[in-house]
Amino acid sequence: MGFETFLHDVRPRLARAFLAAYGVERGQEALAEALAYAWEHYGELRHMENAAGYLYRVGQSRSRTRRRAPTLPPPTDVGLPEVEPGLPGALLALTERQRLCVVLVHAYGWTHQEVADVVGLRRSSVQNHVERGLGRLRDAIGGSHG
């Protein structure tokens, strides 16, 4: 597998995971760190069974030195006035892992096992985070969704 193919495979997954976990600023930094590491160490990564999971860890670790609170812009700021305006605030009120699991499972249709592989959790833990996170999200957003 060439680097382009590898990148095509892992990049979208990493971008979604980092954005879901860390919001825009740190999410972009973590993605950039992970992809830069991938380019520098592709010779080693190509032989790994779970390179995406490893790169997620790389981005997570390397972006920690610039840790900051996650941020998500209002939907209107990204040209989406039709999206529930309380969604970013409700997502940010979740724990990092709840937010990550809810978004990856319910926005992107990942299986619990796929989430577990990338972010290094047990499948049962992913399921718990999804259930609790979704419950809190519904409570926060209220009757307009559900």
Place this chain on the structure above:
Amino acid sequence: MADLRDDLRVYFDRLVDQAELATGDPRATTLPDRGGRRASRLVVALVAVGALVVVVALFGRAQLADDRSAPTRDVTPPVATEAPVNDVPPNDLPVVCGDTLPEPPNLPEGFVGPIPGPAPDNTVPPRNAEQLVVHWTDSVTNVEWRWPSDEDAFAPVPQGPPDPNLGMGIALLGVEGPDGSGRFSQVTYYNSNVFPIGCQTISRRISSDDRAVVESLKQGSVGLPFGVAPSP
């Protein structure tokens, strides 16, 4: 539920699109802080070397002045010491100890490796190109080995003869952390006289988000680098 899922999908698709544009090609990525940190380290190193040169020069002059000003001096014959001379390479002399660890580590299931280079969360670079630096990871916990060990970075290094019974000495340092990144770490040094001078110390660094994991691996389940089991 469908509305919520749709909103999540539409919203994050938009964010991902924007992030992809902002991130660009990794091969052209310039990471902002790392270059600055490297430059800072270089400046610090150069300043330290410069200061050392100045100190040595001043000390040499002082010694020279003392020698010249001393009117008479008792001449004491040199006393032989038991310390070996000229058989210990200086720390900065590159030594090739091996391409692989003397013994493969006995890691729990799920660890991947050996991966060349430091663990992703270890900012200390290899001391030179000859040092063997490899790590294993399960994506949460990293176990890194350095042969020879990185004395400069992980002082104090245990000194003295190895344990005569085992042919090996072990120094377990305490678990440190969490650091600014929320990581716990622990370093162990292994000494053995089986290997040539310069290669007698191997270091193992365990790092994880979970202190309990570090403590667990620290107690020897990771295996020993020289193939010698400790006493039960």
